Structures are given as structure tokens and as C-alpha cells.
Amino acid sequence: MVGAIRPDSADALAAIIADAASDGTRLRLRGGGSKDAIGAPTPDARIVDMRGFSGVVDYDPPELVLTVKAGTPLAEVQALVADQGQMLAFDPFDHGAMLGCADGEATIGGIVAAGVAGPTRVSRGAARDHLLGFVGVSGRGERFVAGAKVVKNVTGYDLPKLITGSWGRLAAITEVTLKVLPAPRLQRTLGVAGLDPAAAISAMARAMGSAAEVSAAAHLQDWNGAPLTAIRLDGFPSSVEARAAIITALIDGVAPVADEEAARLWPAITTAAPLPTDVPLWRIVAPAARMPDVIAAVGGRWLLDWAGGLLWLASTDDAQAIRAAAMQAGGHAMLVRADAETRAAVPALHPQPKALATLEERVRRAFDPAGVFETGRF
Amino acid sequence: MSIKMPAPDETVLARRGEIVAAMRAIVPGEGVIDKADELRPYESDALTAYRQPPMVVVLPETTEQVAAILRWCHANRVKVVPRGAGTSLSGGALPLADGVLLGMARFNRILDVDYADRLVVVQPGVTNLAITRAVEDDGFYYAPDPSSQIACTIGGNVAENSGGVHCLKYGLTTNNVLGVEFVTIEGEVLRVGGRGLEPAGLDLLGVIVGSEGLLGVVTEVTVRILPRPETARALLIGFPEVEGAGRCVADVIAAGIIPAGMEMMDKPAVHAAEAFVQVGYPLDVEALLIVELDGPAAECSHLLEEVETIARANGAVSIRISTDDAERVAFWAGRKAAFPAAGRLAPDYLCMDGTIPRRRLPDVLARMRALSEQYGLGVINVFHAGDGNLHPLILYDANKPGELEHAEAFGADILRLCVEVGGVLTGEHGVGVEKRDLMPVMFSPVDLAQQQRVKCAFDPDLLLNPGKMFPELHRCAELGRMHVHRGVLPFPDLPRF
Numbered sequence: 001m002v003g004a005i006r007p008d009s010a011d012a013l014a015a016i017i018a019d020a021a022s023d024g025t026r027l028r029l030r031g032g033g034s035k036d037a038i039g040a041p042t043p044d045a046r047i048v049d050m051r052g053f054s055g056v057v058d059y060d061p062p063e064l065v066l067t068v069k070a071g072t073p074l075a076e077v078q079a080l081v082a083d084q085g086q087m088l089a090f091d092p093f094d095h096g097a098m099l100g101c102a103d104g105e106a107t108i109g110g111i112v113a114a115g116v117a118g119p120t121r122v123s124r125g126a127a128r129d130h131l132l133g134f135v136g137v138s139g140r141g142e143r144f145v146a147g148a149k150v151v152k153n154v155t156g157y158d159l160p161k162l163i164t165g166s167w168g169r170l171a172a173i174t175e176v177t178l179k180v181l182p183a184p185r186l187q188r189t190l191g192v193a194g195l196d197p198a199a200a201i202s203a204m205a206r207a208m209g210s211a212a213e214v215s216a217a218a219h220l221q222d223w224n225g226a227p228l229t230a231i232r233l234d235g236f237p238s239s240v241e242a243r244a245a246i247i248t249a250l251i252d253g254v255a256p257v258a259d260e261e262a263a264r265l266w267p268a269i270t271t272a273a274p275l276p277t278d279v280p281l282w283r284i285v286a287p288a289a290r291m292p293d294v295i296a297a298v299g300g301r302w303l304l305d306w307a308g309g310l311l312w313l314a315s316t317d318d319a320q321a322i323r324a325a326a327m328q329a330g331g332h333a334m335l336v337r338a339d340a341e342t343r344a345a346v347p348a349l350h351p352q353p354k355a356l357a358t359l360e361e362r363v364r365r366a367f368d369p370a371g372v373f374e375t376g377r378f
Numbered sequence: 379m380s381i382k383m384p385a386p387d388e389t390v391l392a393r394r395g396e397i398v399a400a401m402r403a404i405v406p407g408e409g410v411i412d413k414a415d416e417l418r419p420y421e422s423d424a425l426t427a428y429r430q431p432p433m434v435v436v437l438p439e440t441t442e443q444v445a446a447i448l449r450w451c452h453a454n455r456v457k458v459v460p461r462g463a464g465t466s467l468s469g470g471a472l473p474l475a476d477g478v479l480l481g482m483a484r485f486n487r488i489l490d491v492d493y494a495d496r497l498v499v500v501q502p503g504v505t506n507l508a509i510t511r512a513v514e515d516d517g518f519y520y521a522p523d524p525s526s527q528i529a530c531t532i533g534g535n536v537a538e539n540s541g542g543v544h545c546l547k548y549g550l551t552t553n554n555v556l557g558v559e560f561v562t563i564e565g566e567v568l569r570v571g572g573r574g575l576e577p578a579g580l581d582l583l584g585v586i587v588g589s590e591g592l593l594g595v596v597t598e599v600t601v602r603i604l605p606r607p608e609t610a611r612a613l614l615i616g617f618p619e620v621e622g623a624g625r626c627v628a629d630v631i632a633a634g635i636i637p638a639g640m641e642m643m644d645k646p647a648v649h650a651a652e653a654f655v656q657v658g659y660p661l662d663v664e665a666l667l668i669v670e671l672d673g674p675a676a677e678c679s680h681l682l683e684e685v686e687t688i689a690r691a692n693g694a695v696s697i698r699i700s701t702d703d704a705e706r707v708a709f710w711a712g713r714k715a716a717f718p719a720a721g722r723l724a725p726d727y728l729c730m731d732g733t734i735p736r737r738r739l740p741d742v743l744a745r746m747r748a749l750s751e752q753y754g755l756g757v758i759n760v761f762h763a764g765d766g767n768l769h770p771l772i773l774y775d776a777n778k779p780g781e782l783e784h785a786e787a788f789g790a791d792i793l794r795l796c797v798e799v800g801g802v803l804t805g806e807h808g809v810g811v812e813k814r815d816l817m818p819v820m821f822s823p824v825d826l827a828q829q830q831r832v833k834c835a836f837d838p839d840l841l842l843n844p845g846k847m848f849p850e851l852h853r854c855a856e857l858g859r860m861h862v863h864r865g866v867l868p869f870p871d872l873p874r875f
Contacts, residue, residue: 062628063735063766085634121575128581129553144828145821150733151546152765152805154539154588155813155820156847157829158552161584182634205494209518211608213673236634239677246674287573289494309495309575332578350578355566359835360580366831369858 004030008052010135010143010174016048017172018141021370028375029168031071032105034096035114039167039348039377041340050109053174061086064151065132067177070109077108081180089130089179091118091270098271098281099337109173115165118270119216119232122208122306128164130179136163136171139368149177162363167349167378170367184215184234189262190247192254193226195219198292200229201308203251205288207231208307212246217307218269230257230265272312275301280338282322284311286331297325319346326350349378380783381811383430383845386476390456394433397456401436401478404446409484411435420461420479424526425469425812427728427782432459432473439484441559441567441597448595449565451478457841458563460591462503462534465526467729468810470538470590470846480595482533488512489598495573497556499600502533506540509601518603521548524806525714532599539588541806543639543670543713546764548604550806552587559598560586563837573600585832590808591843593836607672610638611682612706615689616663616696620644623665624739626692627763630669633688635681639670640764641713644743647720647758647771651712654719659712660696667763668709716760717771724756724773726782730789732796733805736766745795746770753788755781767805768796794819809847817849831857 007013020027028045030036051071058067061084068077074092081087092111096103112134117126133147146159163170195203200219207214215234221227231247231254233240248254257265268274272281279300286294288308295302300315315322319335319342326333332350335343352360368374390397394412401410411417417431438444451458457477464471473479485501491513492498498509498520506527509520523542524530530540535551536558548554557571570586571577586593617623623642630637643651643666652659659666667689671681682699689697700706712719720727734742743759750757756773770792774785793803793813797820803813817826826848833840834854844851 060735060737062632063737064631065735115576115581117576125549125553126576128584129549138828142824142828144825146825146828148733148802148820150735150766150801150805152541152550152733152762152767153802154541154550154806154808155802155804156809156817156826157585157832158539158588159585159829159832161552161581161587162832164584165581181636182631185634202494205496209493209496209605211517211605211674213607235673236677236680238680239674242674242676285574285576285578287492287495289492290573306575330572331574334578352579356568356570356579356582359562359568359582362835363580363582363585363832365858366835367828 004047004049006049006052010137013048013137013172013174014141014143017137017139017372020046020372021139021141026375027372028377029113029172029373031107031110032073034094034101034106035099035110037099038336040344042375042377045375048172050172051107056080057175058149061180064180065149065177066180067149067175068108069175070112070173071107073104074106074108074111075104082183085183086180087183089181090125090127091120092116092127093118093270098273108176112164112173112176113166113168119218119266119305122217122309123215128161131160131164131176132179133177134160134163134173135175136173138171139370139372147177151179169364169373169378186235186237186240187262188233188240188244189257189265190231190244190254191257192229192251195227195229197295197304200227200304201288201291203229204231204307206250207247210246210250212243216266219304219308220269220274221302222274223265230269232266269303269305272303274303275312275314279314279316280342281336282313282315283334283336284313284326284331285309286311286326286329290329290331294325294329294331297328298322323350347378380786381428381815383472383474383811386474390476391433397478398434400450401434401447404450405436405438405443409437409439420464420473420481423464423466423469423471425467425472425810427776428469428472428811430473430475432479433476435479435481437481437484441561444480444561444595444597445565445567447478447480448561448563452563452565452839452841455839455841457844459843460537460595462531462537463505463529465530465534466538466808466810467731468804468808468812470808470810472811474845482531485533485597492573493518496604497573497600497602499598500532502536502596502599503531506530506532506535509603513603514606517606519606520554520601520603522551522554525717532601533596536587536596536599537589537591538808539806541767543641543762546640546762547636547638552584555583555587555599555601557600558583558586558596560594560596562594563839563842571600590810590847592833592847593842609675609678610670610672610706611678612668612670612700612709613682613685613689614698614709615667615669615694616660617665617667617693618663618695620665620743621740622693623667624736626667626689626694627736629688629692630685631764633684635684637669637764638672639668640762641668642666642761642763643713643716644759646756647716647760650719650723650758651716654722655711655715657708657712663695668713670706713760720758720771720773723758724775726774726776728772728774728785728789730768730770730772730792731804731807732793732801733765733767734796734799734801736763738799739766742768742795742799746792749788749791753784755785755788762805765805766801790816811846814847815849817847827852827857834858
């Protein structure tokens, strides 16, 4: 790879991007590098290290809004809000360990750019739902502002949605404003062992459709030697107890999971840790009710998050076959982890139908007319 | 009417007969309206100060018809204004004299209810409330609840990213829509998102929601539904001064409580509402707070106590807690009747919609009172206190010459004030015509140009709902101009549009 460059002001960043647009250099935007191993290798791209943009800009807990520079480490952001009894409104996580590097390097900008969302996606939403505003530099080398710093805003196009999960292909994000929420006082996990995938998905759907206000629900193929379906309740203690009673009445054989075990279980689910690491790892999003069909159609080891709406699949199956199974179920498949040779050949993001791909291309050109950010990674 | 729409194109007006005939060829029978008296009901939406009969109204019934209409209009350079139920408060559906008004009212079917994945697939002309009605017997509901929910359509909600009193806890429309089918101005039918939790690729769904009919015409919507909470109870809390009410709101949130709804009314609003519906609001308070808590009964009783303690600590002088659902509904009745109540205080009113950081509330209300005196126009305030979304209602009389313009100037000053304290022009009603010319107060020319380039990616000829949202429509070619170095375009291998 071409040497990295680390700007520390929007002006410097704008100059780098404008120069690249003129001289034909392509730029790969990078935070802590925790997700470097996602997508095709880009030997010719110059890396722009965004960690020069670091620090808290504004945080007033009762406003439920946090503004922070994009290169700030996720761990720092989480510690900051936890100190005030709050949490980010979505459930971000560090991809480091999952992709073979150290934890703690992920930046908040990288989380937003990758649209990361953990188990509570199913109840609280994803990064896209809680990015209120951002400042960025477009592929034109222009600094622009989108969204705002209040929790409720419909002024102009919702560009924060578009930038979330855009993987550095629209603009370099220098500052983000995120919604925060009070952290729950108590978490309790209930589990039921031995269900097959269809029964597990059905049980999770019943739990999600009940008045128990389930925060997260997941199903592991193998936990302590047997399949485990886990249902998590977050909130005030009296409320969690009442809701646990609802789940207990609803699902046969459900029992509390000890806190210490739950504290290992959820991070393992979040990062698909129980799955083998020496085969390609896929992330399949589809309607939960259709997920048993996907599981039946593919080989490998897997686990289900998002009440069955997210399938982490470690499989040596042919990429086309995996993508076809996902599409058949109304979903899509992203290649998250594989060796460099596979990643060079198989696109990480699920290819779109032609008309939609054309429109996406037009939207990308609206931010980046010269293609400065088109490194070939995606 | 101080905000000007683009001047009609004479050459298009001259082709009216041909355009009507083309529409009739696509949508037969009563689906095309061109008689002057029948166009009248379509001349405005809920921003009634602005009126303009459209050239022709077309009411298609199928996605194929919508695609054919848009394809024809695109090929013939005719502007199109989409419309749902016409309840927009920002003029989002204001017609154009030289434009086709594309009414989506006939898309009124619920296509699928799926409890396993907790979603409903509907056509865009289905009303917001009809979705909840379709699933409530099974214990579910659709969370966003704009106050016009009896009439407003889900298609309009998608266009405007509508909110409601429950969005602090449950989000706006954008947080509750899983996918849409939409038709581009070129007549291409596309699907973004679907029944899964996340769309593939760029989040085009996220930018289509709230795009005010400028990017495409939505022909199908998939929304998520939620199980109805076990219980809901409300507190009605009166404060002798606004500051105490503001502190109470902040303290409730600081205590880790996110109420289902948290609404504030100022004294004039309380008096107007009580005179209108007589629900027993205290009349001797400066601010009235309605706090609704929902969830399991155990949680509600616990949180009711906490909120009551917080309210007393902030100087509340009256506190009532609903004992049954009828009483809870009564607490809300006055708030929900605030708009018609304002209609009894003055012949006309303008409803503003800025959002501010909540900590600035006392200051903003004081400055609003000063503006009210300066302009000599009354203002009553209702607002979504939890998320800082203000709805000042400016009272005026349109029959008095110049008073509408005066009221609009007052409203613009309020919105400038919202932006000045760190807030925004609109929290849930949309920019539309109403706030279009104020966009530069919040966004720089570079920010606005970036937004408009997204518009150009979807609609390069600017035919969809022009005159809304952007104060100036630059030609897309002008916005797309790139710096060309030594006469050579970089990256010649990339397709360009």
C-alpha cells in the first residue's frame, strides 16, 4: 500500500482530497484499521488516517446528544457516556478481534462508516437510526455539514442515513453527532436449550411479539454442548422481573442464564466468536421467518442474532450459492472475513440489481464525481 | 403569500390539452381530473395560505400506471407534484400551474400483515391509523402517530418523515420503515430495503424517507409494527413557571427515564384547550406537562412515582395521575385539540415546527414573547418537550391586509431563533414551501449544493416537486461541474452521469 497520510484539520483533509482528485490518486479512508481485512485489498490506494480528528466536541447528557470527532476511539466514547449512566443509542462493537487484530483500535467514525450494529439492533435500531448529523469532506474536497445536533430534525435530506454504512465511498467523516440513551440499570438473560433453528426462530418471534419488550434475542448452534436460544431483557429491576415472568410463561423450558455466563455470551454472539476462524465468514440479513430456509441451503457453522434476522455463517460453500440462498429468502449476504485471494475475487458487499446499482453509482458520483474514494475495495 | 413558486412554463401551459389526453391514455375514466371546479379541492394542502390549482390531477391505481405517467412526463419535460391526503403543514403537496398533480389516494390496500416478522406491507394511500386498526386486535400497533393520523397517508408520512407525540421513545417514520417500492422520474420501478432489518448497499431508503416527494414516487411501503405495551399511564403536571417545567423534563431524562410521550403547553395554550374541550386542566399554571409512561404495569407504577418526585422537586403545584385509560385519554384530549382550539382564538394561525436543544427552552420562550409583542400577534405554544420540538401557533387574520405576511415574518424570526440557539427549522413537518427560503439560515451554499446533488442523482431534470425544499434550484449540470486538471478527467474508467 502507498504510505498513509494523517491530516488533523478539515482544511488539510480537503486539500489532500482535492489534490487526489486532480492527480488521479485514490484514497482509502481509515480509522483504527479494525476493519482493514474487509473488502478487496487495495495495493494502489493511499491511506488517509482519520485519527487526527479526535476528541469530544459537545456532550450534554440530558439533551441525549453527543458530538465527537470521527477519529475518537470507540472505547473512549463508550467510557465517556457510561460515566454519565448513558450508552450510545445503538449497539456498536469492535471488529478487531473478529478480524485478527487487537481490540480497542476501532474509531467512532469507522463504526458509522460501516453501519455497525450489535444484538439490540432488533429493539433499538442501528447506527443509521441514531446518527443525527455529521461534518465531512466530499470527494470534491469540500467540507459540508449534514443533519443537526438535536434529536428530532427533518430539515433537508437525511444525508446522515446515506453516509452510515457507505464504507468511505461518499465522504470523509470528520465529526459525528449521535443520539445517546440512559443505560439500563439491569440486564437479565433467559435461555432455552435444545431448539432446532425453526423452533428457535419461532420462539424468538413470540418473545419479540409479546409485551416483554425484548432487547435482544439470539440462537447459537452450540453453547456448552447444546443449541441455546437466548433472550435478553434490559431496564429497571421491577420491570425486568415482570417481563421475565411474561417470557417464562410464553416459552417452554426457559430458565435464567447466570449473569457471569450472560456476560460472556453476548459479546460472543456480537462478534460471532464461537464460529471457526479458518473459513470465510458471511453476514446474511434476511427476514427471520425465512432464515431456516437459508440455513437448510448452506453448509458450515452458524449463529443467529437479531431474533433470527441476522445469520453469521462460517462456510466454505461457493460464494454464489450462499448469495443465492440469501436472495431466495429476500435477503443479502456480505463477505466479512476471508483470505486476501478470496476477497480479491468475491465482492464483500452483496451485488445489487442493475437499475439500483446504476442509481447507487449516480449517488456516489454526487459526492465524489472524480471517484477519489473508488479504491476497488467494494 | 410571500414565498414565490417557479414561474409557470408558457409552452407547457399551451400543451395542456395534449397533456390531459396523454394522462387519459394511461389512466382511464374518472382517474383524470381537468375541470376547473373539480381541481379546486386539490389547490392546497394543510398550509392553506398557499393555493394553486394544478394543471391536471391524475389518480393512478397501479404501479405500472405511475411508471407510465412519470415516464411520459419525463420524456415531455412536464413537472410532477405527488400528493397523499394533502395534510402537509409545510406545503409539500402545493400544486404547480404547469404541473401534473399525482394523487396516490387510490393506492389504499393493505397487502400483507406478517406477525412472524412483525411487519405490514401497505400501499402508500393507506392512512397511518388504518395500519394500527388492521393489527390492534392482535395486540400490535404502528408507532409513529402524527396528529393528523386519521387522515394522513403512510406515503405522505414517508415523504415527510412524520413524527408524533411518541417519537422520543419510538422514533420517526424513518426508524419504522423497512422498505419501499418507488418509481423514479424516468419510470423505473425500484425496491430499496424489504422485510429484513437492513437494506443491502447504500442506504437509499434512508434518504428517500423525508425527501418530500423530490426523489421518487413511493408505491409500496413495508413498516414494522410493535406489540402494544401492557399498560400506559399519564401524569398531568402544572408548574408556576416555565423554567421548573423545563428542569423537570431534563431531570426525568437524567434519571434514566424515556417516557413514551412528554408534552408541554404554555399558559395561553392551556387556556385555549380547556375552553375548547373542558377536561379539567389547571388554569393557574404557567406551564402544563403531560408525561406518558408505557410498559409492564410494574414498570409504569415505579416510574410514575419517580416522575412525581422529580416534578415536586422542581416546584410542581398540581399533579394528577391517570387511574384508568379514559382519564389518560382525557389528559391528552386538550393537547390533541390545541390546533382547533387555536382556531377559536383567531380566524387563522400558522403552526411553526422548530427544534431546539431543550436547555434553551426558557430563553427561547421569553424571546418568543418579546417577538409576539413586537409583531402585535398572539402566539400559543404546544411542544414535544422530550425532544425539544416546538409548535408555536401564531394567531392572525388573513382578511386583514398584510397580516399573513406579518405572521410569516414572525414565524421566520422564531425559526431563525431556533437555529441560532443550536436547533433546526423543522422537527417533523418538513421544509416544503413554507421554510424553503430559510434553508440558508441553517445550511451554507456548499451544504445545500451537496443535498441538491443527491436530488440530481435521482432527478437530473428537476421535474419532481420543484419549488419545494431548495431556495434556489441550480441546474444539475452546473452543480456537477468538476475541476478538470490539464484538460484531462481523472479516472476515465468510471461511468459519469
